[in-house]
Amino acid sequence: MTAPWTAGEDPQVHPIARSGDLVHIRQAIRTLSQECRLSLVDQTKMITAASELARNTLIYGGGGTVSSGLVSANGKRGVAAVFEDSGPGIADVEQAMTDGWTSGGGLGLGLSGARRLVDDFQLVTAPGEGTTVTIIKWVR
């Protein structure tokens, strides 16, 4: 699932460098979600997950990019987004994925909550090697 893109469907790349970028990212994900006809609930879940991960990329990853686009597999269509940064990475993934754990002043529900909001969730990270989170929401 590292590169979810279907041949011929190139993702859009958005920078994540300042908090204003999050607005554009939420809008881009909304547009994609409507395009592939996710239900209103699923649209909201996907947008919210993207908002969480983009903010983590900005705050903890020191900025990065998100690539987003439509994907298809096994006759299903969906929206995918890949958040990438080359920040400090996460040393203890299990801890980071624990409900309520935060190294900053947040609610500690962004990573774990985002996983519950989407269908596919993959976190690739290592200390000093940055963080990549891939999420997909499939049309039901």
Add this chain to the structure above:
Amino acid sequence: MAKRDSAADLVGLLTIEGQDLAAAWVREVSGSLGGRVGTAELDRELRELYDALVDALRQGATDVHSEQMSEIRALLTELSRNRARQGFSPTETAISVFALKRVLEPVLQDGTADQIRAYLQFNGILDGLGLFAIETYTQTRDELIAAQAEQLLELSTPVVRLWDGVIAVPLVGTLDSARTQVVMEKLLQALVDTGSEQAIIDITGVPAVDTQVAQHLLKTIVAARLMGAECTVSGISPQIAQTIVALGIEFDDIVTKASLADALKLALRRSGVDLVAHEGAQR
């Protein structure tokens, strides 16, 4: 080549006997701006710049950063700021400078070797001036945008009084940190100012609630409670409710209502107001 000669050549380039090069410059620029700056104003602006430029060159200015260019920089700053405020594009702004190249171009055809060398040197100076104009333009634009964002912040978060002792903030649009901070402060201030004990935060117009927005809401509600006021959150759509649950945010001890009307009814009851429907009244 001595510096003095070079300065003289540059001045010579701009002061050709019997030719009003400044007027030609004004014509060029005027065409590119499509008449959106008055001819008289443009004429004044560019002639002033032209004369100052000739002066600066005469005094030996070699590029935009030269000490002798301080007058030019001031004039260019004013010009660029005006263009930015009037809504011109960066290109349209820079053209005011670059158009002078085209005016002087005939020199390439019938000029002497010295004149051509001067033209090329002057081109370099104009490049610097053009970039300076673009930079000032961008700075002004950034300032304008920041000011507008601030105004929007103020505009988009009205606190309204619904009843004696009951206030409400209808939130519309995306809630980022800065905006939510403003909402929080305004709401708490309004509680004090109006002596209200009931506050309603209506999020009907908010498309998504993520953990940061939720955290801001929770903080506001706790602060209000410390001040002896009760908050009700209304307008939570089904999709936002499901998303909040999936995220794992605990809104447990917070009172929520589906609509602003329901929240108002509750707030009134809490402040001891009874709503009585008169007999025979039409619903």
